[in-house]
Every structure is written in structure tokens, then in C-alpha cells.
Amino acid sequence: MRNLAFTLLGLIMAIPTWASNPDTSLDSTTTEESSDFSISILTTALAETFPEAMIVAGGDFFKYRQLSHSAVLIEHPQGNLLYDTGLGRTIAESFEQNNWFHKATMGYTLLTPAIDQLAAENMSEKDLLAIIPSHLHWDHIGGLPDFPNTPVWVSNKVASLKEAVDPDHAPAYLTGLISGKEQWKSIEFNEKEYQGFSRSKDIFNDGRLILVDLEGHTPGQVGLFVNLDSGKRYFLIGDTTWVQRGYIDNTPRPKIVDWFNPVDWKIEQNQQVVKKVHDIYMAQPDMMIIPAHDEVAAKLIPHFPKRGY
Numbered sequence: 001m002r003n004l005a006f007t008l009l010g011l012i013m014a015i016p017t018w019a020s021n022p023d024t025s026l027d028s029t030t031t032e033e034s035s036d037f038s039i040s041i042l043t044t045a046l047a048e049t050f051p052e053a054m055i056v057a058g059g060d061f062f063k064y065r066q067l068s069h070s071a072v073l074i075e076h077p078q079g080n081l082l083y084d085t086g087l088g089r090t091i092a093e094s095f096e097q098n099n100w101f102h103k104a105t106m107g108y109t110l111l112t113p114a115i116d117q118l119a120a121e122n123m124s125e126k127d128l129l130a131i132i133p134s135h136l137h138w139d140h141i142g143g144l145p146d147f148p149n150t151p152v153w154v155s156n157k158v159a160s161l162k163e164a165v166d167p168d169h170a171p172a173y174l175t176g177l178i179s180g181k182e183q184w185k186s187i188e189f190n191e192k193e194y195q196g197f198s199r200s201k202d203i204f205n206d207g208r209l210i211l212v213d214l215e216g217h218t219p220g221q222v223g224l225f226v227n228l229d230s231g232k233r234y235f236l237i238g239d240t241t242w243v244q245r246g247y248i249d250n251t252p253r254p255k256i257v258d259w260f261n262p263v264d265w266k267i268e269q270n271q272q273v274v275k276k277v278h279d280i281y282m283a284q285p286d287m288m289i290i291p292a293h294d295e296v297a298a299k300l301i302p303h304f305p306k307r308g309y
């Protein structure tokens with residue numbers, strides 16, 4: 001997305017069906033073994049405040065939202081992963097590449113970079129097996145320079161950075177964030193259907209973490225299903241939509257975004273992905289579907305250092 005923003009309507013939208021459905025499996029079935037597999041969100045920055053109508057078609061002009069830039073930590077016995085990084089220590093330097101218009105419309109307030117939140121809990125990049133950016137837009141990899149030695153897994157469709165990072169598509173990509181990265185590794189998807197998506201990758205072959213191809217917003221955007229041992233399920237959808245309303249209503253980004261600040265690589269293809277996410281929303285009310293920037297949906301994931309099991 002880039003940063004946009006908002007608030008109240010989200011509260012209404014965020015009254016999910018699972019909220020009225022007490023999850024009896026939560027702590028009661030959590031075992032000693034399952035405690036080493038968890039999810040946690042690290043909010044690193046907040047975007048400017050925007051009317052919701054500028055974030056999703058059909059949104060209210062009088063309801064304001066303030067999107068967030070986050071990383072999601074997955075702790076797994078075979079290795080810990082960070083899905084997206086949020087914004088990092090050096091983001092101001094990279095952000096300087098933007099022109100005045102983009103600086104004005106994509107401003108942010110830096111909170112605490114992921115690397116520093118981890119450090120406060122005696123963790124470091126040595127504790128990570130890999131970083132998996134949902135895609136390579138600046139507000140998803142803004143913390144990459146803070147993890148110079150951590151492998152970065154990207155879709156095999158973006159393994160060639162020349163294809164992935166279109167210099168003409170400023171300011172979504174800030175080249176300073178990806179230069180010098182020696183640790184890029186290609187995710188080899190299988191032609192195996194999962195939840196309606198034709199390409200998938202079971203990261204540890206245990207059914208807990210499944211990557212799917214969400215190409216459309218960018219080449220090779222990847223989503224992540226997190227199937228916790230308690231039975232709770234998350235679907236992290238990157239920027240397929242910026243807020244829950246997008247997939248709830250199966251509605252695109254506002255036209256004003258396409259006119260002034262086009263962010264989608266292929267709008268129609270992205271909308272097909274939105275429809276698939278919408279279908280999951282309709283068919284599986286217990287699935288917690290999290291757009292990367294939705295500050296309301298983010299509350300469905302325990303905030304680091306708390307963990308969800």
C-alpha cells in the first residue's frame with residue numbers, strides 16, 4: 001500500500017464472527033509441545049491518518065483510520081520467521097529518495113523497529129531462520145537493513161530483483177532497502193492447491209505454515225496461513241487489501257488511489273485474489289484474515305512480547 005490510514009469503522013468491521021464464538025480450544029488444548037509454535041505482531045510505525053474512503057472503495061469519508069507498519073514473528077521449533085519487517089532504524093534515510101508529493105502523502109511515525117523490540121526481549125537476528133517479505137514495497141521491508149545476515153525468502157517470481165523492483169514504480173520500491181542483500185533465497189512453490197490458491201508451499205511440511213502465491217498487488221506477493229496447534233487460524237494477506245472491509249465486501253482500492261498513487265502491479269489480477277480471500281471469509285468464519293496494514297485487524301494477533309498459541 002504505502003502508508004495510508006484510518007479508525008472507527010474498523011472497529012465495527014472488526015467485530016468478527018469468531019469474536020462471538022468463544023474459542024474453547026485456546027488454552028485448554030495448548031500443550032507443552034505446542035508452546036514452541038506461536039505468533040506475535042510487532043508494530044513498528046504508524047501511517048498518516050486518512051479517511052477510510054481513501055483506503056477502500058465504499059469506505060466512509062468521515063471515518064478516519066491510521067494504518068500501521070508491522071512485522072509478524074512466527075516461532076517454530078524448526079526456526080523462527082519474520083513475515084514482513086515493518087519500518088527499521090534507517091528508514092528515514094531511504095525515505096529521502098521520495099519526492100515531495102510522496103513524502104507528503106506517505107508520512108509515518110516511527111515507533112520501535114522490530115530489531116529493537118526483539119533486543120528488548122534478549123533476541124537478535126541470530127534467532128531468526130529467515131525473513132519472508134509479503135512483497136518488496138518499502139513499508140514491508142523497511143527493516144531489512146537491520147537484519148543484514150538473515151536470509152530473505154522471496155517468491156521464485158521475484159528472485160530476479162530486476163524484475164521485482166521496478167525503478168519506474170517509485171516510490172513503492174526504495175532501492176536503498178534492498179541493495180547489498182546477499183541472502184535472497186527463492187521460495188519454490190508447489191503446484192498444489194491450498195485454500196483455493198493454486199500454488200503453495202508448506203514451509204516445514206507439518207501443515208502449520210503454508211505460503212501461497214498472491215501475485216497481483218506486486219509480482220510474487222506471498223500470503224501466509226498460520227495454523228496454530230490450538231486450532232486458531234490466521235491468513236496474512238500482505239497488501240491484497242489494506243483493510244478488512246476490502247475482502248469482506250470484495251471491493252477494490254478507491255479510484256483516487258489508482259489515479260494519483262497507483263500501487264497495484266495488476267489491478268484486475270489483484271481483484272481476483274481479493275475475491276478468493278472473500279470466499280474464504282464467507283466460508284470459514286473462524287479464519288482470522290489480516291491485511292498487513294490494518295491496525296484494527298492487527299489486534300487479533302497478540303502484540304510482542306505476548307504470543308498466541
Ligand SMILES: [Zn+2]
Nearest residue numbers: 001002137239
Ligand atoms: Zn504494497
